[in-house]
Every structure is written in structure tokens, then in C-alpha cells.
Amino acid sequence: MLNITRCAWLVAAACALPGHAAMTIQPDPELAGGYVIAQADVEAQAQAKTANPMYALWSKALATRSNTIVEAIYPRAASNPDNVKRVERVFPESEWDFLTQMAAPEYTYERFLRAVGKFPAFCGEYTDGRDADAICKKSIITAFAHFAQETGGHIAKENVSDNPLALEEWQQALVHVREMGWAEGQLGYTTGCGQNDWQNKKWPCASGQGYFGRGAKQLSYHFNYGAFSEAMFDGDASVLLNNPGLVADSWLNLASAIWFFLTPQAPKPAMLHVIDRTWVPSQREQDAGIGYGFGTTINVINGGIECGEQNKDKGQPVNRIRYWEGLAAHYQIPVASDEKNTCWQQTPYGSLNLNGATDVLYTNWDGNWKYYPDRPGGYSFECELVGFQTAYSALVPGDYQKCVTNFYGSHANWPKVRIVAELTPPTDPSTPPVGGVAAWSATQVYVAGDKVSFQGALYQAKWWTQGNEPGQGDPWALIPAS
Known part of the structure; x- marks a missing residue:
């Protein structure tokens, strides 16, 4: 104590x-x-x-443009930011249409471009020789593989009554804009609201609002809405806490997924940095089977439920992998020899104790x-x-x-x-410094070896002391004049 x-x-x-x-x-x-x-x-x-340096890279990845610029983005507009133009080049509207034939009308290519434009790091430039176009395309296809699982139709190609176009399941992303069974006006996912804890002090729930899943990533719970709102609205958590429906009915429905894609959840890396290899797995992560490849993005999203040997044949990860492999084959996304599409061989991050590891970086402050x-x-x-x-x-x-x-x-x-802005250390002007050594202060803490001036002489502390006047013996020793 x-x-x-x-x-x-x-x-x-x-x-x-x-x-x-x-x-x-x-x-x-x-x-x-x-x-x-x-x-x-x-x-x-x-x-x-x-x-x-990773902290600067993480911060750069989460940098955002103003919403004024974002809301001026339109397909093929000459004023579009560079990363938006890259997306239009490597993933034109025709490809969007190809992958969204079952999608809810709230998801549009224009909104996708605005979501991209909010984050300059998504499909941004690299200055170290990495192929920005290839990374951009791989990022989009990775996102769509997860969209197909999170919000997809999951209708078999052979089911002609429900899937008359015989679409592949990896073509069935973004069917749901709200979590199935929920609608605006319902108070879903309010667990924890109103408690006297730091989450409610930082992200207080609004009366009459529900925080059930919305958007391409199915953003859920008030603390996620609050954190996402801060990223979208210059630190203002109240915008989406008071109006969570915006995550379904505006370009935020796709921006929420890109925000998640770019955000590290220490010790889990950002998915972008798994794909572009900015992240380097620690030795403990490597020992736990965690390395590069689509499988690690599953671990980042939902490893506790979908990764590990016990989940090898589980529906969710099997679907994600199947969608990724179908999309990667269609779009000819190269898979490096050290990349694994699966995560059954990985320890879920939630089960991996990395506390105290010197080669793992964390992203939250605590006392x-x-x-x-x-x-x-x-x-x-x-x-x-x-x-x-x-x-x-x-x-x-x-x-x-x-x-x-x-x-x-x-x-x-x-x-x-x-x-x-500044402190004014307390000093006693009646005892001027000797030899440049600061005057003793009754309110200062001193430890063994500290030197002070006092009444024209120098003293050195023999141990921890505070308030003990020099010249009275312990705990001060007089330093003889040279």
C-alpha cells in the first residue's frame, strides 16, 4: 500500500x-x-x-480528412483525393456492381469512395518501393471477404429461387445494413449503459437509442459508436451516440469498416498493416502461429470464436476463407509463400498472454x-x-x-x-546558491547523493529526506570547502 x-x-x-x-x-x-x-x-x-516508429505509423494510418472534403467526393470527380482516384483505378464502379448485386441500397459506390476518402492511408501511397496499387486491391478484396461473412446473403449458387442470378456467395456482400431482427427505435445492445464507469463517462448512452449492429462491419455497443464518432467528427463522441442510425443510412456505413480495418487493437495489429507488412509479428506471436496472411485478419476480427484448432471446421471461419479464396482467385490476388489463409493453427489473440513482452507494442494508457x-x-x-x-x-x-x-x-x-504551462520552483532567496548548486528547499524531496546550498555551505544527502534542515546532522553531510 x-x-x-x-x-x-x-x-x-x-x-x-x-x-x-x-x-x-x-x-x-x-x-x-x-x-x-x-x-x-x-x-x-x-x-x-x-x-x-510504429506509433507514428499507426497515428498516420488513422489520420482523417475533414467531412467537408469527404462529402465533395463523387465517382470520377477530378477533385477526388489521390487515394480515392487509386481506388477508382484498381476497383472501378463496374467491379463494385459485380460484387454488390444483392446489396442493400444504402451501400453505394459513391459512399464507398467517401469512406475511402475519409482515411488517406487506405489505398494511400508508399515511398519505400511497395506496390500501392497491389496493396490497395488486396485490401479491398480482403474487406469484401469479411463483408460477405458479416453482412452477406449466404445463399447457395444452386438455390435458384432465392439466388436467380446464380451469384457466388463471395458476390453476396453487404446485404444487411442493420443487424437482422433489429430496427431503428429499438433499444438493442444497451448492456452497460448508465453504469458509473469510465466507459459511460467517456461515451454516455443517449436516451432512447439502441446500439445494435449497423453498417458493413456491424458496429455494435455504445463504446464502439462513441470511439467511431470521435474519429469521424473531430473528437465529438456525441454525434453517433445521439444518432447511431447514421452508421446505417450514410457513408458512415462503409467508413466504419475502413476505420476498423485501420485501427490496431493492441496487441492485435491493424488489418492494413498485416496486408502491407508494416506489422512485424513478435516472437511470441510467431510461436503462437500468427504471421502474415488472410488468416491473421480473421484473428484480428474474431479470433476468440473462429481461430484455434477447436474451430478448424466451424462455419464462420470456413466461410470467410472460402470467400477470400474465391475473391482472390477471381481478382488474381497473389498469395505469398509465407501467407496462410487459415487461422486454425493460430492461438486466438484473446488467449495469448503478451503482457510484459518487450517486442509487443500497446496502444492504450493506464495509470x-x-x-x-x-x-x-x-x-x-x-x-x-x-x-x-x-x-x-x-x-x-x-x-x-x-x-x-x-x-x-x-x-x-x-x-x-x-x-x-510553467512551474515556479519554491526557493529561499535568503540562501543564495553556492558553486551553482541550488538552495535547499523545505518542500523538496532529496535522495542519497543530492547536493544543496545552505547558509553559504554545501551539503550532500545521505538518504531520502524532506524537510530536514542541513547543518543539523543526519541526514545531511557537510561537503568541506575545497
């Missing part, structure tokens, strides 16, 4: 413990029992913890509960990356600061923290 009272009012400079960066923490003059930290210190912490003897109450006043969902994402600017200040109250018993 942390000793909260011992250091409740100190100012801590974290410079003596190995493995954590210097950070000055001062009592908050505006809030009793609270603390203030400099903005620069917090930003430095966040940057140090996300220094791996760092390690004990720091040189900081107030032993608290870290930092957040760390964790392998489970939290209120704070490492891919969302400003979320590290929200985590440190516990914006959504998700860290029980976390100190009250306020971030300020």
Missing part, C-alpha cells in the same frame, strides 16, 4: 531512480491535496513512451501504479502503455495528458493533477 500521508505536500524531482525521467511535481496552490506538473514534462513523458519513493505519496504521476482497452489511446493527441490528470476518473485513488 502506498504511504499517502508521508509525502502529501512535497515537491518531487525524479532524478535519482534509474529508469524514469526527471519530472517536477509541486503542490497545487489552487487545490488542497492536489499537484501541478509542467506541460513540457508531460509531453516529454508521452514522447519517450511512444518513441517506437502507472509502481512505487516511486522520490515522488509525492510514492505515486508515479505517469501513465504507461497496457494491453487492454482504457479511456486513453496512445494514438489520440492529448490522451496522455488526460490519463495523467485522470480525466475520466478511471484510476481509483489517483492524486488530483493539473497540467500548467
